[in-house]
Amino acid sequence: MDRFILTDAQWEKMEPFGLGKPSDPGRTGSDACLFVEAVLWIARTGSPWRDLPESFGNWNTVFKRFRDWVKACVFKSMFDAVSDDPDMEYAMVDATIVRVRRHGQGAKGGLKIRLLVALEAA
Numbered sequence: 001m002d003r004f005i006l007t008d009a010q011w012e013k014m015e016p017f018g019l020g021k022p023s024d025p026g027r028t029g030s031d032a033c034l035f036v037e038a039v040l041w042i043a044r045t046g047s048p049w050r051d052l053p054e055s056f057g058n059w060n061t062v063f064k065r066f067r068d069w070v071k072a073c074v075f076k077s078m079f080d081a082v083s084d085d086p087d088m089e090y091a092m093v094d095a096t097i098v099r100v101r102r103h104g105q106g107a108k109g110g111l112k113i114r115l116l117v118a119l120e121a122a
Helices: 008-017 032-045 059-071 074-082 111-121
Strands: none
16 A cells, blocks of 8 residues: 555654564564554544455454554554644635524514514504
8 A cells, every 4th residue: 555644744753652663573563654554544444454455464463453552552642742733724714614694694683573563562
């Protein structure tokens, strides 16, 4: 797979919080960035772990590593590290999204009812 979600700047902030290092043997020592990309792929697609593409590695190994990281609260630490400087690119609000009710635009309302009540009383 050549299409990933994380940018290099994001991964630099997240990397110190990961478990293991490249020199460690086993599932903790393999490419942590690829592992996080696999977890993001699962979250994005909503697929079961068994449908994880082979380019991310064995699905069971990735799942076991995911479970270890969840128990160690690694993902919370990574999220906190990345979310310190929010990107407000998608938080734009303009008139095509927000609608104001008529009374919020300065339209006069309720006057007709008062006139009808006054006419019926007279």
